[in-house]
Amino acid sequence: MSNRARVLLSIALASLAAYLYLGISIGELLPRGTGVQIVQQFAAAALSPEANTQNILMALLVTVKYAVAAITLAFTLALPLSVIASSSFWSESGVTCHVLRWIVRSFIALMRSVHELLWAVLLLSAMGLSPISAVIAIAIPYAGTLAKVFSDIIDESSLKAEGALHSIGASRWQKFFFGRLPQAIPDILSYAFYRFECALRSSAILGFFGFPTLGYYIKLEFDNLNYAKVWAYLYVLLAMVVVVEYYSMQLRRRFVA
């Protein structure tokens, strides 16, 4: 049996085991009782969204604001971390430096393995509700992800420029900062922009925890059974994500040749 077949078989078996463990059945997917009513009412409201323009604009603005603040903070933290975490930066160093690199890499892994909403819960419990806790909650895992990907980009960039600098007698720092890093910049920026899209989504969701972003109003209006208003916020969320995604696609096309 090939490795591929083995992997496919494991996926199938693991899924079956997980399905049985959860004790769910496919029959439950047919909504019953109040579920049917909710589906009908909710679907009926889709075509007549009811907008409170002022609230929508405010929610949109706060969502963008948190995302911008979080991604810039994450980027600032990630850049130095990624340099320290990259293997090419330490190529000619001794064991102590590699221990440092390993510590930083584990730190980065820890930052991103806790979800931003869990960071939010932690910060809310430790400090209370404040815009800065929302921003930090998004920024920590995002800094971890950015740092990891940035360090991979730096390590994967071409050796040509570095070799040329080496042959004219550049020091190792000069080789790294003038030979390697500049090549990585377009990819680094384009990935950071992609993460900004994700930050917008995360920022919207933080609303479920009381921050005044789009998620806050979606939860509020849904709990009040104002489905027409829920749709308005959903459409705005959808439009925001799709517009930024299209923009980012256009930008990347010009950026990464």
Place this chain on the structure above:
Amino acid sequence: MSREQAVEQLWQRRQRSKLVRFTIVLGVIATTWAWMFSDITFADLFTEQRLKNWNRFWTKDVIPDAPNGFSAWLGEQMSAYGYKALFATLAISVVAIFIAGVSGLLLSFGAARTIGGLQPSRFSSVIRIICIVLRAIPEYVLAFLLLAIFGATAWPAILALAIHNAGILGRLGGEVVENLPSRPLQSLDALGASRSKLATNAVFPMGISRYLLYFFYRFETCVREATILGMLGVVSLGYYVVEARAHNDYDKMLLLICLGAVLVFIADVISDVARKLLQ
């Protein structure tokens, strides 16, 4: 030509794009606005009340009340809810990624704009739009809406993760199909193979390895998201986090957050091993 002139000429010939410049200006304005002219300020971290909260949280709230020592406490907590939280979260994400993987596979045949230089399916642009819409809605919002319909079973979380990831895998799979070598596909087509024959006998075996790489990459994210979907009331890790917080059991809450990190780490390892096997 002097060296200065040569440098000048190189500078003149540099790549320029209006969109990139516009984005830089927009970025600077947005960053300035977010940090200088809004309610987001680091000073807020250092008010007396917050520092007091912060100190109490780390020196009192999160310290477990463990008369028999920490490891005994840890054992109790794990058997009371820890293992349950871990297994439920993992199971939810496995079922979800399985559904997403299968639906994404089907979507990707349709989403490809060209299959080995042959005519794509007529619906490819429609399917691509479906993929974009499917993944534009965050999982958390989807799960919230589905919860009202299906009640507090695991399904809302599973479906939310499955829908979002099916959209992503559909688009990525579409790209895999587009990048397949065209020769074998064209010769099969010339021999008169039907579209479904092409899909099952050529596109699938050639593309599945690459598709599985994306599949495992999405599995990691899926586990990460599954940890928090429980916060809506579905039994996954997040559910216990919210419970612990509601009872001011901050020691348990911190333990659960750490368990979440461990789980994501395990998923990373699983997906790394699988990707190594596939390469």
